[in-house]
Amino acid sequence: MSSFKNVLNTIRRHRKFLVTTHHNPDADAVSSALAMALFLKGLGKQVQVLNEDACPEWLKFLPGTLLFKKAGDVKRVNYDAAIVLDCGDLKRTGGVQKFIQGGKPLINIDHHVTNDGFGTVNAVQSKASSTCEMIFDLLKEARYALNRNLALLLYAGIMTDTGSFRYESTSAHSHAVTEELMAFNISAADMYARLYVGIPVADMKMFTDVIHKAQLLDDNRVYCVSLSKRVVERFSKSFDLKEKLFGFLRSMEGIEVVVILTELNSKEVRVNLRSQKDFDVSVLAQQFDGGGHKKAAGCKIYGTLRLAQKTICGAIHKKL
DSSP states (O other), X not given: OOHHHHHHHHHHHOXXXXXXXXXXXXXXXXXXXXXXXXXXXXXXXEEEEEESSOOOGGGTTSTTGGGEEEGGGOSOOOOSEEEEESOXXXXXXXXXXXXXXXXXXXXXXXXXXXXXXXXXXEEEOTTSSOHHHHHHHHHHHTTOOOOHHHHHHHHHHHHHHTTTTTSTTOOHHHHHHHHXXXXXXXXXXXXXXXXXXXXXXXXXXXXXXXXXXOEEETTTTEEEEEEOHHHHHHSOTTOOHHHHHHHHHTTSTTOOEEEEEEEEETTEEEEEEEEOTTXXXXXXXXXXXXXXXXXXXXXXXXXXXXXXXXXXXXXXXXXX
């Protein structure tokens, strides 16, 4: 029996669902959670979509985002089964984890190579380009008819997690899936503009300042950006600073690793990693209880921003 059949059998047996994804959600996380919610609602199920964080402003054009609720605004969740999407481990759900009860089915759908199989039902495909690509395959197996809202969500997740079909995770299947999705009158140019373009002038000025202060390390093989909480708060909510930084810095000749450190508070720093060539950032992230893919991973380091930079860049230096 395939992992999708196990997932579908579990869904058919239950009526009320809690759907969640990782904190600080990206487009693949938000889109896969919302696509799952729309699928469940289409089956007549009751669904509650919770996340540690609110839906990012730049993704609010997507259908169904009003379903996306912050865990901190909810006191109680009544559910029969939980579905966790795009999470390598349960800890990445943040505040939602307190609502997940032992003894109830926990469906884990993910494409991260570092996934630890935390579910009672696991569908983990590390070769999939994105969790949204997996949801497309799940809907096919369920013989559930696609519609334009589902197509928009799945296209957004696949487009962004493949880096607009540039990353090595992009497969022939990824292109075949998007071909079917585009049949629902989806404009690739419009989606690209909504997901990547449209930078406000004020944000662009601050963005160039951040780039100017970025550090080149290890004979120009590592680019490191440290973002204080004060700097991050100056950008508009609709501006996806980290993705813009990664898109720009990864294009630099000779760069093997890009590191972005974001200060969450005086004692906690989020670390996002991207790599080129053969450097495996998922192995590096696991050293700090993080995870991800070979080319894209993340973790948290507890300490000051300066200490976090010294720690992570020191670990990269040893591997290089």
